[in-house]
Every structure is written in C-alpha cells, then in structure tokens.
Amino acid sequence: MASIFPPCPKCDSDDISKNGVIKGKQRYKCRTCLYNFTVEKMGKSIDSYYVVKALQLYIEGVSYREIERLLGISHVSVMNWVKKYQIKVPKQNLATPTYRILNHKELGEFVSRPQNVEGKGMLITELGDKFMVIQWNRITFN
Numbered sequence: 001m002a003s004i005f006p007p008c009p010k011c012d013s014d015d016i017s018k019n020g021v022i023k024g025k026q027r028y029k030c031r032t033c034l035y036n037f038t039v040e041k042m043g044k045s046i047d048s049y050y051v052v053k054a055l056q057l058y059i060e061g062v063s064y065r066e067i068e069r070l071l072g073i074s075h076v077s078v079m080n081w082v083k084k085y086q087i088k089v090p091k092q093n094l095a096t097p098t099y100r101i102l103n104h105k106e107l108g109e110f111v112s113r114p115q116n117v118e119g120k121g122m123l124i125t126e127l128g129d130k131f132m133v134i135q136w137n138r139i140t141f142n
C-alpha cells in the first residue's frame with residue numbers, strides 16, 4: 001500500500017511520519033534518514049491516493065456526502081473526478097453497503113469472528129491510520 005505522505009526528498013524513503021506544522025506548512029520527518037521537510041502545497045493538490053480511494057468508495061455505492069464525511073474531500077471534487085474519469089457504476093446494485101471504521105486491533109477482532117465475515121461480500125481498505133470495512137449482506141444473483 002502506498003504511503004499517503006510525500007516521499008523523503010533526501011533519500012526517497014516512503015517511511016514518513018507527520019512532525020508538526022511550521023508556519024502553516026505541514027512538516028514531515030523521514031524515519032529512515034531522520035530528515036525533516038515541509039511540503040508547500042498541502043491542501044491545494046489532493047494526493048492521487050485519495051482520488052483513487054474516493055472513486056473506489058463511489059463504485060462500491062457509497063454516496064457523495066458519505067465520501068465527503070469519510071475522506072474529508074468535498075463532494076464537488078468527487079463528482080468532478082467521477083466525470084473526469086468517466087466512472088460508471090453498474091445498475092445492478094441490489095444491496096446497500098454498510099461500512100465501519102476500525103483501528104488495526106479492532107479489525108483483527110472483527111474478522112476473527114466467523115459471523116462477521118461469512119456470507120458477506122467484504123472489502124477492507126486503508127484509510128489514513130485506520131481501516132474501513134465495507135460489507136454487503138448476501139444477495140441472490142440471477
């Protein structure tokens with residue numbers, strides 16, 4: 001899974017953590033070489049990681065407003081991406097997805113219970129430092 005943070009400009013490592021905000025700019029720290037760096041355009045350009053994530057959720061039947069709430073991305077942006085990339089959702093959506101946001105420990109506990117996963121279409125996607133589980137109750141396909 002790609003890092004949601006920019007790579008280190010010094011050693012190109014993906015192992016990056018947030019390290020405070022300096023003069024309105026997000027500061028990052030490289031865990032590999034310990035180099036601190038800031039990124040100019042935070043908030044202006046949205047990481048392509050989130051574009052893909054938003055479109056994934058859209059295809060899974062999550063509404064624009066819910067995507068906005070979950071990812072913190074304006075539903076107008078998401079609508080524009082759907083148009084730009086010509087995303088079409090197949091009409092045969094017979095079930096409304098349900099989803100939950102879990103941390104890693106909760107995710108492990110959740111999937112360890114058979115009743116939580118049996119008979120359910122399931123998709124787990126990384127969401128910042130948490131995980132999102134999208135499920136559909138078993139439906140009949142003709």
Ligand SMILES: [Zn+2]
Nearest residue numbers: 008011030033
């Ligand atoms: Zn580095």
